[in-house]
Amino acid sequence: MEQHWWQQTNIYQVYLRSFYDSNQDGIGDIQGVIQKLDYLKGLGIGVIWISPHYASPMDDNGYDVSDFYQVSPDYGTIDDFKELLDKAHSMGIKVITDLILNHTSDEHQWFVAASNPFHPEHHKYHDYYIWQPPKNDEQGQKMRPTRWMGWFGSPAWTYNEATNEYYLHIFSKKMPDLNWRNASMRQEMKEMIRYWIQLGVDGFRVDASNHLEKNWEFPDDFPGYHHFSSLPKHHEYLKELGSDIFVPMDLLTIGESGGASKEEALQYAGYGSNEFNMLIQFGHCWADVDDSNSVLMGKWAQGKLRLSSIKESFQNWYEMLENVGWNVIYWHNHDQPRIVSHYGNDSTYWFESASMLAVALYLMPGTAICYQGEEIGMTNVDYQELSMFKDVEVFTEYQNMLAKGLSHEHIMTIIRARCRDNARSPMQWSEAAYGGFSKVSPWMPSNGNYLTINVKNQLNQPTSILSLYQHLLNQRLSNENITHGKITFLDVSSQKDFSYLNTGTTEEYLVLCNFTSSKIMKSLNGLNLANYSLIYNNYFTLQNLENEQELLPYESQVWKRVISQ
Ligand code: NOJ
Numbered sequence: 001m002e003q004h005w006w007q008q009t010n011i012y013q014v015y016l017r018s019f020y021d022s023n024q025d026g027i028g029d030i031q032g033v034i035q036k037l038d039y040l041k042g043l044g045i046g047v048i049w050i051s052p053h054y055a056s057p058m059d060d061n062g063y064d065v066s067d068f069y070q071v072s073p074d075y076g077t078i079d080d081f082k083e084l085l086d087k088a089h090s091m092g093i094k095v096i097t098d099l100i101l102n103h104t105s106d107e108h109q110w111f112v113a114a115s116n117p118f119h120p121e122h123h124k125y126h127d128y129y130i131w132q133p134p135k136n137d138e139q140g141q142k143m144r145p146t147r148w149m150g151w152f153g154s155p156a157w158t159y160n161e162a163t164n165e166y167y168l169h170i171f172s173k174k175m176p177d178l179n180w181r182n183a184s185m186r187q188e189m190k191e192m193i194r195y196w197i198q199l200g201v202d203g204f205r206v207d208a209s210n211h212l213e214k215n216w217e218f219p220d221d222f223p224g225y226h227h228f229s230s231l232p233k234h235h236e237y238l239k240e241l242g243s244d245i246f247v248p249m250d251l252l253t254i255g256e257s258g259g260a261s262k263e264e265a266l267q268y269a270g271y272g273s274n275e276f277n278m279l280i281q282f283g284h285c286w287a288d289v290d291d292s293n294s295v296l297m298g299k300w301a302q303g304k305l306r307l308s309s310i311k312e313s314f315q316n317w318y319e320m321l322e323n324v325g326w327n328v329i330y331w332h333n334h335d336q337p338r339i340v341s342h343y344g345n346d347s348t349y350w351f352e353s354a355s356m357l358a359v360a361l362y363l364m365p366g367t368a369i370c371y372q373g374e375e376i377g378m379t380n381v382d383y384q385e386l387s388m389f390k391d392v393e394v395f396t397e398y399q400n401m402l403a404k405g406l407s408h409e410h411i412m413t414i415i416r417a418r419c420r421d422n423a424r425s426p427m428q429w430s431e432a433a434y435g436g437f438s439k440v441s442p443w444m445p446s447n448g449n450y451l452t453i454n455v456k457n458q459l460n461q462p463t464s465i466l467s468l469y470q471h472l473l474n475q476r477l478s479n480e481n482i483t484h485g486k487i488t489f490l491d492v493s494s495q496k497d498f499s500y501l502n503t504g505t506t507e508e509y510l511v512l513c514n515f516t517s518s519k520i521m522k523s524l525n526g527l528n529l530a531n532y533s534l535i536y537n538n539y540f541t542l543q544n545l546e547n548e549q550e551l552l553p554y555e556s557q558v559w560k561r562v563i564s565q
Contacts, residue, residue, distance in 0.1 A: 010046055011368065028426070028427075103178055247274055255276040352538055390421055
């Protein structure tokens with residue numbers, strides 16, 4: 001097995017806008033991250049991944065970049081950014097940033113020139129984006145080139161009157177897609193990447209990395225996602241970045257791509273693949289979608305949790321990359337609901353389910369990514385008014401659901417359970433106003449439960465969720481038995497428990513987790529139960545290990561045995 005420093009570390013995702021506001025303008029900022037470095041160090045974090053910090057009109061909270069070389073004034077200055085790098089590095093913490101390659105903002109100077117035929121640089125930049133002439137319907141009215149839909153629920157084409165063309169945008173209409181077939185655009189992107197590396201950035205999380213290539217035949221189709229997702233040629237672009245920059249400069253690179261096959265997994269994250277070191281995939285993220293729902297599509301159609309599919313995904317990815325590549329383990333990022341609300345129970349069993357979910361994830365092999373606030377069991381938002389939400393996607397999908405005949409109340413329930421804003425509410429530091437995130441009203445409302453769920457309440461409390469995270473993450477920093485172990489699920493098909501063995505070279509962990517709000521009996525028949533000792537139980541009771549092991553609602557137990565050499 002290849003050995004790399006990034007296999008024995010923990011990554012913490014900072015959603016900058018909502019992490020900590022140091023200058024009291026209601027928006028999280030870079031100085032806010034600097035002020036919390038000691039907290040992150042104590043948590044066992046070796047790498048911070050910060051969400052986009054670039055200049056942006058913030059249509060999609062910075063994923064719509066208007067200048068890749070500037071720090072958004074919302075977040076600070078380039079000097080603040082350098083100070084973050086210096087201070088983090090001096091504490092042994094690396095910093096990786098989001099790298100957005102698929103699109104820019106429509107306010108980026110490239111698009112300003114590309115979309116205006118009278119702009120002096122129009123000819124140079126027009127081909128940096130993806131344009132198609134309108135189609136005409138029978139009445140001669142202009143129509144979109146195809147019926148492709150974007151990921152935020154609106155059509156993927158927008159008309160640009162000045163050139164009488166449509167431009168492609170697979171996210172919001174303020175995020176035009178770049179044409180990766182254009183070599184000079186790729187060159188400019190590479191220069192920009194080198195700029196941040198020279199400044200001291202240690203690597204990147206590469207946004208939307210499987211969307212860089214499109215089907216240039218532009219066939220009409222609905223919704224058409226497969227015409228701009230995971231097309232073979234996107235690997236050429238990634239390999240070019242890998243061999244020109246990522247590999248020679250020894251960076252930590254993490255791609256983002258859904259639905260990869262074994263062959264693709266190896267292309268992305270196999271050792272020596274020259275693309276990424278690791279891949280963020282989504283196999284376990286929406287295990288409760290009801291595919292038979294005829295009204296709602298994708299994640300909006302909530303159904304029953306299929307625990308088996310979460311285990312299948314983790315097992316599959318482990319097997320695909322075993323000895324030939326490296327896995328990331330994580331529960332969720334800024335695009336999914338809070339894990340304790342989604343797969344746990346954030347009311348009656350808040351503590352039990354949050355601690356169970358921590359144990360279930362962080363004793364698996366791979367490099368862990370912890371999303372801000374997960375370590376204190378932050379929950380989905382409790383917003384009652386539509387205007388309290390901020391995500392561009394919420395508003396397009398609200399209109400789509402209204403058009404399908406759903407009532408306002410019904411839509412609000414769906415949005416509260418499934419939207420991306422759930423993960424983006426301000427970090428809850430204390431019981432002070434706005435959860436101690438800021439002294440002024442934050443850019444998006446704080447979750448009302450900050451009075452009880454906050455860092456201050458849980459710091460130095462040995463039985464808190466935060467203490468559990470500190471313990472698990474710090475263990476991972478030094479214990480290869482966990483990060484490099486071999487995982488074997490005990491019963492993938494069970495819809496009730498999530499139990500596995502993680503077998504390292506000198507220790508083996510038996511992890512038993514009840515994913516339900518009822519008591520269950522877990523059969524351990526066939527396992528040799530000798531020599532295990534209990535090292536954690538979220539009910540804090542002493543247990544024996546039996547062939548039929550009782551697990552209370554959301555109970556998790558961790559048993560360890562030493563493997564004799
Ligand atoms: C994936 C990011 O995680 C998401 O937040 C963003 O909206 C899209 N890519 C577009 O950049």
